[in-house]
Amino acid sequence: MHLNKEVSAAYFVHFRRTREPTVFSYHNPAPDLSTGQMAYAERAVRWTGSRLVSRFISRHVDRVLVASSPLKEYLVEQAGIPAERITRLPLPVDTDRFRPRPSGVAADNRERKILFVGRLDARKGVLRLVKAMSGVDADVRLTVVGRGPLRNELLRSIEENGLSARVTLRAGLTGNELLQEYLSSTAFVFPSSLETFGRVVAEAASCGLPVVLPDIPLYSDFHSGGFTIPFRLEEPKDLVDAVERVVSDPALRDRLGAKARTYAVENCSYPVFSSKLVDVYRGLAG
Numbered sequence: 001m002h003l004n005k006e007v008s009a010a011y012f013v014h015f016r017r018t019r020e021p022t023v024f025s026y027h028n029p030a031p032d033l034s035t036g037q038m039a040y041a042e043r044a045v046r047w048t049g050s051r052l053v054s055r056f057i058s059r060h061v062d063r064v065l066v067a068s069s070p071l072k073e074y075l076v077e078q079a080g081i082p083a084e085r086i087t088r089l090p091l092p093v094d095t096d097r098f099r100p101r102p103s104g105v106a107a108d109n110r111e112r113k114i115l116f117v118g119r120l121d122a123r124k125g126v127l128r129l130v131k132a133m134s135g136v137d138a139d140v141r142l143t144v145v146g147r148g149p150l151r152n153e154l155l156r157s158i159e160e161n162g163l164s165a166r167v168t169l170r171a172g173l174t175g176n177e178l179l180q181e182y183l184s185s186t187a188f189v190f191p192s193s194l195e196t197f198g199r200v201v202a203e204a205a206s207c208g209l210p211v212v213l214p215d216i217p218l219y220s221d222f223h224s225g226g227f228t229i230p231f232r233l234e235e236p237k238d239l240v241d242a243v244e245r246v247v248s249d250p251a252l253r254d255r256l257g258a259k260a261r262t263y264a265v266e267n268c269s270y271p272v273f274s275s276k277l278v279d280v281y282r283g284l285a286g
Contacts, residue, residue, distance in 0.1 A: 065280070
């Protein structure tokens with residue numbers, strides 16, 4: 001039995017009458033793993049979910065799956081779950097579909113373009129990124145792909161900072177449209193302060209893009225892959241400097257892009273994901 005949500009998992013393990021091997025996927029990082037601000041309601045939900053995992057679910061399931069090493073370390077240190085009962089299993093991406101431009105097909109080097117993909121809310125840090133564009137070279141463009149409650153505030157910020165010609169908001173892209181945004185970009189920037197994993201980071205990496213990413217423990221797996229440019233969330237100029245660095249150095253982009261693709265294939269491809277998941281199931285069933 002494979003369970004995903006904290007409340008339903010707690011209900012199941014409490015009332016079940018049989019003893020099938022049980023796997024729980026932990027997707028809800030605790031508030032104290034975040035370095036950013038969080039709305040009260042979201043903090044309450046995450047705190048409750050974290051406590052359900054640590055105090056109840058973890059005592060009754062046979063294996064806990066987490067998407068990153070920091071989440072595993074948190075559950076070992078804070079929840080007291082034995083490390084051997086936790087398996088790191090990054091979320092998968094389609095590395096056959098999300099892949100770099102074919103050999104010989106060059107990007108448009110006349111335009112330096114960075115990309116953000118994600119929900120438009122405060123936690124994702126997209127407003128921070130838009131404001132940072134005022135300090136980045138005037139020929140650098142930003143495309144923001146996503147929907148969310150922050151859209152109107154983003155539009156105001158773009159207008160107030162004179163960025164209408166440099167920042168584009170696009171909503172609801174799917175399929176080839178989204179893929180083309182990755183392939184037409186110089187780098188991917190993701191200033192979010194709280195993520196379980198950040199699947200869009202893996203998608204960007206799979207397309208061979210270097211990634212500008214906060215220097216926080218939640219992203220240590222990505223940083224260890226060697227394809228990121230870290231920046232400090234508490235230092236606004238750090239984000240500007242990181243963007244300037246990656247868009248101004250083609251050789252650096254090539255090196256980081258190659259490492260990004262290797263990381264995605266070796267850690268996040270569907271064959272790797274399915275093989276590790278089946279191994280978990282077989283280990284419990286055997």
